[in-house]
Amino acid sequence: MTSATQPVSADDPFEDGVSRRLRIAFVGKGGAGKSSIAGTLARLLAAGGEPVVCLDSDPLPGLATSLGIATSDAGIPDEAVEEAPEGERARYRLATGLTSEAAIRRYADTGPDGVRFLQFGKTRGHVAPLMRSQFAFRHIVADIDDTPWHVIGDLPAGTRQPFFGWAGFAHLVLVVAEPAMSSMLSAKRLARLGEGENAPLVAAIANKTRRDDDADLVSQATGLPVWASAPVDPAVREAEHLGVPIIDHAPDSPTVQALRSLLERLHNEERSSP
Amino acid sequence: MKIAVVGKGGVGKTTTASVLARGLSQRGCDVVALDCDTNANLGLSLGVGLETTERLVALRQALDEGEEDHAPSWDEMLARFGADAPDGVRLTTVNRIENMDPGCP
Ligand SMILES: Nc1ncnc2c1ncn2[C@@H]1O[C@H](COP(=O)(O)OP(=O)(O)O)[C@@H](O)[C@H]1O
Ligand SMILES: [Mg+2]
Numbered sequence A: 001m002t003s004a005t006q007p008v009s010a011d012d013p014f015e016d017g018v019s020r021r022l023r024i025a026f027v028g029k030g031g032a033g034k035s036s037i038a039g040t041l042a043r044l045l046a047a048g049g050e051p052v053v054c055l056d057s058d059p060l061p062g063l064a065t066s067l068g069i070a071t072s073d074a075g076i077p078d079e080a081v082e083e084a085p086e087g088e089r090a091r092y093r094l095a096t097g098l099t100s101e102a103a104i105r106r107y108a109d110t111g112p113d114g115v116r117f118l119q120f121g122k123t124r125g126h127v128a129p130l131m132r133s134q135f136a137f138r139h140i141v142a143d144i145d146d147t148p149w150h151v152i153g154d155l156p157a158g159t160r161q162p163f164f165g166w167a168g169f170a171h172l173v174l175v176v177a178e179p180a181m182s183s184m185l186s187a188k189r190l191a192r193l194g195e196g197e198n199a200p201l202v203a204a205i206a207n208k209t210r211r212d213d214d215a216d217l218v219s220q221a222t223g224l225p226v227w228a229s230a231p232v233d234p235a236v237r238e239a240e241h242l243g244v245p246i247i248d249h250a251p252d253s254p255t256v257q258a259l260r261s262l263l264e265r266l267h268n269e270e271r272s273s274p
Numbered sequence B: 001m002k003i004a005v006v007g008k009g010g011v012g013k014t015t016t017a018s019v020l021a022r023g024l025s026q027r028g029c030d031v032v033a034l035d036c037d038t039n040a041n042l043g044l045s046l047g048v049g050l051e052t053t054e055r056l057v058a059l060r061q062a063l064d065e066g067e068e069d070h071a072p073s074w075d076e077m078l079a080r081f082g083a084d085a086p087d088g089v090r091l092t093t094v095n096r097i098e099n100m101d102p103g104c105p
Helices: A034-047 A063-067 A100-107 A131-142 A160-166 A181-194 A214-222 A234-242 A254-272 B013-026 B042-046 B049-064 B074-081
Strands: A023-028 A052-056 A081-083 A092-094 A116-119 A150-154 A172-177 A201-209 A226-231 B032-035 B082-084 B090-093
Touching: A023 A034, A023 A160, A023 A181, A034 A052, A034 A063, A034 A150, A034 A172, A034 A254, A052 A063, A063 A116, A081 A131, A092 A131, A100 A116, A100 A131, A116 A131, A160 A181, A172 A181, A172 A214, A181 A201, A181 A214, A181 B042, A181 B049, A201 A214, A214 A226, A226 A254, A234 A254, B013 B032, B013 B042, B032 B042, B042 B049, B042 B090, B049 B074, B049 B082, B049 B090, B074 B082, B074 B090
Parallel strands: A023 A150, A023 A172, A052 A116, A052 A150, A172 A201, A201 A226, B032 B090
Antiparallel strands: A081 A092, B082 B090
16 A cells, blocks of 8 residues: 655655555646546556556546446446535535545446546436535545555546646646647646645646647647647547547557657656655 | 537537627627636637737636626626627626635535
């Protein structure tokens, strides 16, 4: 098990201790490529034999496809939570005796290479059947630092969830941005997640680049360092049309290569940090 | 006529809304474009530029933080919290980026 008691410095996306785990949240404008990238990175990690859990807090579908998990809308079952006693801030809490780790083992789907997938479920109409599931999800994520998993989170588009604390588990926030005005403006706003005490490290991924200087453009426009850059990649589109993971469809595509380098970079940062 | 454009992130809601707004305006309708996205960038699509887009977001934020008074009427709201976009469209931003406080699920 990792130690959750040691504080993590803001410029260290990894836990201190014996086995250091990635805690990454992907954020960005809609369509920037969060789900494609998050799923592919998770699969790369899992293929290397690492334990990975993916968190999907988007009420609309996306991440399951890039992971290669047969799409299911179902969230976490009601039994995972119980009503909190009167006077507590949250209405539900995790069922008595249920830890984050046990909940992940019990409720997260298992995909290719053993990658795990936890979602609070997909919206089906106006009704709010997801309420208990969302509470369960929030509680599981709140204690996820105590678990031995690498954590890769895919947040919904925009600024709402990130600024409401849904990326709170992350030691590293990766903002996916296309080299287009609105995407970069969104990324610049999201860069504020790195402000304040105990804020995570924030970096950008330039996606769907067309020119050599697009990564620089993203960096300038967002004020963020660009840690990876992937070009407009027909293989990603093809995989999407076929409904299969990018990593299975085109393991040597430029996008997968870019994410391999990113992963290497993350591991190097791990080795070089004290 | 009131039209709401909705859909999954990245599919083209903002672009569609801006083309509708300017097209209707060109055909002689009085058009108000409301940016209801918490991550507001309709201004960019309409063509008012980055600075004005950000100014409207800042104004909206100031309103929430009590630094600006609420407008007592629709017209005054459009006057004080809006900006002129090309083709005579009037743009206003009705949402804002949330603050960093964690909230309910
Ligand atoms: N590097 C890329 N090249 C080409 N298309 C891409 C690339 N990355 C993502 N896409 C496509 O862009 C669309 C949005 O990607 P997605 O990962 O769903 O974005 P998000 O989760 O940020 O909304 C999808 O159709 C996907 O196939
Ligand atoms: Mg997505």
